[in-house]
């Protein structure tokens with residue numbers, strides 16, 4: 001029988017990646033897209049870690065079971081780390097990937113390649129009844145492109161170039177992205193930490 005894991009996210013792109021990532025370990029993934037009665041958790045933290053803990057603990061309390069959350073985003077050196085924890089809402093509350101990418105590209109207009117370095121961050125939090133909340137994190141280094149490339153993935157993937165593979169993140173297959181991504185690295189950390197769980 002398949003084991004179950006609940007990921008406290010409403011993001012379809014993340015949900016797909018978690019399904020792929022947990023499959024090899026025999027887990028079926030449920031997200032908040034499958035549990036529409038759970039309300040959005042307001043992300044009031046100023047770090048990825050604070051927001052990840054907030055999302056995992058709120059939903060774990062509501063469901064009274066073990067929950068994993070993901071708070072992630074893009075940090076661009078030339079923009080002093082922005083959009084950072086505001087990545088999802090960078091161009092407004094509509095949380096549009098297209099508008100967010102346009103805003104980043106226009107802010108980086110005229111900035112040369114050497115100064116377009118950036119990284120994705122992912123913090124996973126795991127919370128549940130009677131257990132101390134734990135967090136792990138992963139990063140992925142890259143360079144912001146001048147225009148979009150590729151159509152896989154989600155979020156800022158079309159403008160994020162991965163030097164080690166010579167491709168934009170949105171040009172990678174889901175399996176390739178799992179191997180090098182901030183989310184993949186964070187999940188590997190979680191598996192190391194909780195070898196009994198995943």
Ligand SMILES: O=c1nc[nH]c2c1ncn2[C@H]1C[C@H](O)[C@@H](COP(=O)(O)OP(=O)(O)OP(=O)(O)O)O1
Pocket residue numbers: 008009010011014043070071072073074087088089100120153154155156157169181183
């Ligand atoms: O692999 C990624 N490839 C491209 N973009 C990414 C990635 N990972 C995070 N991102 C961007 C998308 C979003 O603009 C923000 C996450 O914001 P974040 O609050 O964690 O997620 P969200 O609000 O979309 O869903 P939820 O809070 O329900 O999990 O960073």
Ligand SMILES: [Mg+2]
Pocket residue numbers: 043088
């Ligand atoms: Mg969010």
